[in-house]
Every structure is written in C-alpha cells, then in structure tokens.
Amino acid sequence: MKTKHIVLRNLNATTRDFFAGPGSLESAQSAPPTLQVAVDDIERKDISSLNRDPDVVAIAPVMPMNLIRPVALENVELEGTTVENAASLTASTQTAPKLTWGVQAVGADTSPFTGEGIVVSVLDSGIDATHPAFAGVEIVQKDFTGEGDGDKDGHGTHCAGTIFGRAVEDTRIGVAPGVSKALIGKVIGEQGGSSDQIADAILWAFENGANVISMSLGIDFPGFVQFFVGRGLPIELATSRALEGYRANVQLFQSLAALANARTAFAQPTVLVAAAGNESRRQTNKDWEIAVAPPAVSEGIISVAALGRGEKGYTIAPFSNTGANLSGPGVQVLSAKAGGGLVALNGTSMAAPHVSGVAALWAQKLKQSGRLTALELTARVIGNSTPDGIAAEFDPFDIGAGMVRAPQS
Template sequence: MPEYSVLSVPKAEAPATLDFAVESVGQPATPKLDRQTLTPFEAVVIEQQEEVQVVARRMPIRLIEPRDVAPGTAGDTAWGLDAIGALQSKFTGAGAVVAILDTGIKAGHPAFSGIEIVQEDFTGEGNGDWHGHGTHCAGTILGRDVDGTRIGVAPGVTKLLVGKVIGEKSADSTMLFDAIDWAVRAGADVISMSLGIDFPGYVSRRILIDKMPTEAAVSDALEAYRNNLRMLDAIMGMIHVGGNYGRDAVVVAAAGNESMRPRYKIAASIPGAALDVVAVAAMQPDPAGGYGVTSFSNSLPQLAAPGLEILSADAKTDKLIKMSGTSMACPHVAGVAALLWEALTKEGLEPTGANIKARLLATAKRDKIVAGTTGTDIGQGMVAAP
C-alpha cells in the first residue's frame, strides 16, 4: 500500500479552571506530522477528521541537478559575492541559524571549519554527502575562505542544520516534510532547499512498475502533486501565519532548471511554487556588462541570484569546484537572508521570516539587469546584501 504524510493539529486541552480553548489565549497547538501506510479510501476518510489538515501521498524528489555549461564564462572567483554586494556588506550573518535540506554535507571540508554542524539523516543511508551538491550549496551560504578565496555569503554563521533528504537510493516528499518540520523545531531562522518533486519520475513508476495506463498514471500523479503542494502550503502557513511552531523561518528554494530559453520556459517547481517560499532564478554575467537570466532558469521566481559557474566547496577534493544551476542561485539568497537576520536584529526589529522575506523583495536590484528581462524571468530582481 502507498505511504502518506498526514499533517494534523491536535486540539490543546484547556486547564481545568478554564472553559475555553487554549488557542483562544494565544497558545496555538503544535502541528503533528505522521507517516501512514493507507489505501486511497483510508486516506480520504482520514482527511475528513477534524484535526487533520492535509493528507499527501509520497512522491519522489530529486536534485535540481547542476547544469553543464561552456567553461570560462564567469572567471575564476566566486563572482556572485560581488554581484550581490556581499563583499561590501558590514554584516556576516552572526547569530543566525541556517538549515540546508539537500544531499548532506562533508562536514570535514575546510570551508566549514569552526561551524557547529547538526546533521539529521532522513534517507536511512547515513550522514555525509554522497553527491557533493549539498556541500557546494552550504559553502555558498556560509563557507569560510578556502586557500585565501572567499566563497560564503554569510561567513559569520556559526550553526548549520543539515537535513539529508536526498540519498543515493532514496528520496521522497515525506522525507522533505519531515525535514522541514525538524529544521523549524531545531531553531532554523533560514531554510534553503535546492530540490524539486519528481513529477515525471512518479508518472514513469506508475506506468512501468505499477502497470497503469498512461492517462491514469498522469491523472494519479496530478492528484498526488496537488496534495503535496497543499501539504507544503499548510506547513508554510503554520510556520509564517499561525505561529504553531513558535518561530518563523524564511524558506528559500531553487526555481528549477527545466527551461530551454528561448525555445520554452517552465514555471517554478515545487517546493519553490509553494506558499511563502522564495523561489530563486539563476543569473549570469552579460558580455556587454550587467547580468542576464540563464538559459535553463525556470520562470515565475520571486528573486534572482548568481547561478552560472559558481565557485564553492568540493566534497571530493577539499578544494573548490564550479557548478551551475538555480541550485547555486538559491544559497546566495539564503546567505543574504542570514545577513538580513543580523541586520534586522541590530536595527532593533524582530527578524521573523516574514520580515526577512519582505526586506529581501524590497531591496532587490534591477539597475544592472540586461534590457528585455521581465519579472516573469527574475521576480523582483537580483538579491542584494544589506
């Protein structure tokens, strides 16, 4: 039988001396996220229960894989740091807690020297980074200098939560939901995700393994995809609006690399398409000066950031390596979110996810964007460090 994620909010019991619910005096109940093996009929029945918010069938997730591009376009430095103003910022992200949900991390890489790294494996394959994707993304967010080269947007961050949700053999949406829940409860102020739900993979499995007709497989996948989006929307709503978790994290995700401009553009994928998630497009240096959107970057993001030939930590060599993709753009925005966490704190403002997101969008820049680039390509513009 298929596995489902079940999100519920149990009613809190009021003290015996009160005859009204605890929620009514500002104490929201804590969400509960369970995995259950159910028949489709049982899933429908369970979702009718008063405490249940969403029931979503498990779907595969996958890396937003780095793209192969012609070398030499962006030079031999971490050019993105200068492009977003991180090199000129007086902030370092000190005090912010960052979470990255990815392939794991090579904690012993020199880029993470002196950082408290808390790892949680949701794949059952153990900690560590089998791919190198998570290590590279983490390096862009907060990496220390490697052999004299700066790679991190927010090198003052001293605590990193690493949720391994993509293993070599296993990766699904239940792991992702569990990891988001874990990260918020563990105190994350910023959550970065360079991954997406694998809709084509789900369809293929239903056809090839479950022997479903193509039309039925696509319909089934659409229903599962819709419910997974509803699940993410509900979780994000509880983080940002309801206060159920007792804290408010800003969540950033890659928009996706499925486009092939100018032939066609694909819209931002889940989780980037979910409520209150900041979806990030990828930018590249333009030969005439300024910055343009990359050919592979998906449309309908909220922000854009450097994503071509990004220099960061290499899990295989302890040195540095270049990768390209919206996966590489996403951690630039997560790093700036950490800088803003520190900036808002020093301004005497509460650094909530909502406040950080609002500042991210309000301070994005368009002055160096090539002509003809629209909001459907880059959202509010290039992210800018405070």
C-alpha cells in the same frame, strides 16, 4: 489500491487554524502549533473522510524527490559571453581581493552584516563537515535517508559553502560567513529522497531553531508517473493520479510554510528558500520555458531563479525555470567541493543558497533592531531585490523582483 500518503497532523487542536496568522493564535494559545508527519498506506477513496478529521492539516501521497542537478554550460552564450565548462573555473580566475562573483553581485562583500547569531538549515545531500570552509561552524547533522551522515554527492557541501562557507584558497565563497550554527538535514541519498522526508526535515529544522531553511531539490514527477504505470495503470490514468499527487504536495508544503509564519509569535522566525528548477531550455528555443517546480512553487516559500554574467549585464540562465519570486547568481558559482578544494557549478541550486545567505544577513539586521519576524524577513529579502544591472529587455517573469541584495547599512 493503497499507496503511501503523508498525513500532516496538528497535535494541538486549539491551534489548528494556524493559517489565520500569529495574531489569532496569540490570544488563544501560549505555545506554537505542533505538527507531526506520519506516513500511512491509504486507499484513495478514504482520503475525503480522513480530511474531515479536525487534527488533519494536509494529506499528500509520498512523491519521489531529487536534487536539482547542476547543468553543464559548455559553449552556451549569455548576452554574447561564452560560458566556460564549470569544472574549469578555479579561484585563480577571481580578481583581487578574491571574491566569488556571486558574493559581489549580491552586495555581501560591502554589507556590515555577516549572519552572526542566525541559524541556517540546509536540506540537501548532506555535508562534508571536515571541509576547511566550515571550520569553526557548529554543524548539527541529521540523516533522513538511512545512509548515514556525510555527503557522497557533493551537492549539499557546495550549497552550504555558498551560504556560510569561510574563505578557501584565499577566496571568499560564503555570503554569510558569520553564521556559526548550521542544521544539515540529509534528505537526498544515492537512491534519491521522498516528500515525507523533506516535510519531516522541515519540522526538524523548525524545532531546532532554524531562521533560514535552504532547499535545492524538487519533485520527480516523471518518476511518480512511472510508479503508477508499474502498478498497471495506463499512461493517461497514471499521469492524472500523479497530477493529483503533485497538487496535494504543493498544498502540503504551503501548510508547512504557513506554520513557519504562525510560529513567529511563539518561537524563532523562519523563512524557507527553494530553487526554481533547471528544466527550461532557452538555448534550444527561447520560448522553451518551464514554470517553477515544487516545493519552490508553494505559496510562502521564496523561489529562486538563476542569473549569469554577460557583457551587457546579468542575464537569465538558459536552464532557469520561470515565475520565481527573485533571482540569484547561478552560473559559474565557485564553492566548496566535497573532499576538499573548490569547484564551480551552474544551476538554480547554486542561486538559492545565495538568497539563503542574504536572508541570514537581513535576519541579523532585523534581529538587532527587534523587528525579526517571518513576514518582515520575507518582505526585506524580496522587496530589496532589484533589476539594476540586469541586461536590458529582460522578461520580468524570468527574474521575479530581480537580483537579491544584501543590507548595506
């Protein structure tokens, strides 16, 4: 049975071993590794021989991808504080000077950096480029779905607003409002998306100068199981095949993250940030925790859990998947609403853009000192995260290194 597979090829054979790092490449090559995403119908039995091709870096079945959907949190308690319905939160609830709580929590309001000179890419549902939050930003859009530019969902607009949005309704929503160029890849449309589109978009962002790539999306594993069931496989075999595909896609995204590190010697440094996922259900059972989902789980990608506010400090959101590298504000996050105005949403999808914004601030600081590399940027973002301010008796596996923090000097 033939199925569509992503074949990630290195078009420059002398740099095939880019996993060895930029140091090994510098002596052998004066140009960065050049990868290409191709999609072919492949028989499962042919994958092994294809893997022996020296130009092939990774092979993975095309898997369905979806947005990590915001979560409604009506009457859910976080450390004794009742969380309001997200839609009810407006800018009027913010204290003067008007800042979203997330901008304050990560220390962006007291940072001397704004993200100036840093290029950010958001791979999501697109963007409402006419929203006042993006006034003055050079927005480069590319549609990978075939539906055209724009944002019918609103998810991508909200995420972009948190990263680099300007003040709206006299409220600062953006962590890095000095970012003046954004690469917006529309990778999820009304019919969802697929892992080949995400991989293609990552390479596009690399090639167009992105320093930070933000992704609030994940693999639709149940949908892939049903794909095989629809082809006549029994549920046990369908699940096994889907697990093979899951593992191969994790390796695919790891290869792309490795490429980001390797490119540092030849092109702009890039880090990838991804939401951990919203499948946990701690409000139902405190032990009902789900691990970080792809692509965030792939090595080399910064995975982000979600924190909310409580009377005793920040606390893990009940939906937030566990095992992430670090955390960001992800409950009652106020940001740009497609069509105009502001809206508050909950999810690791809202936490990841806070981390992407902070990454832009650190990138500006490192760039000014001539020390900007992918490894250094990743180390600063994760290493400066802190458990300070998080309610006592937290589980370190839930929050990772803790709340992400912006540079303060």
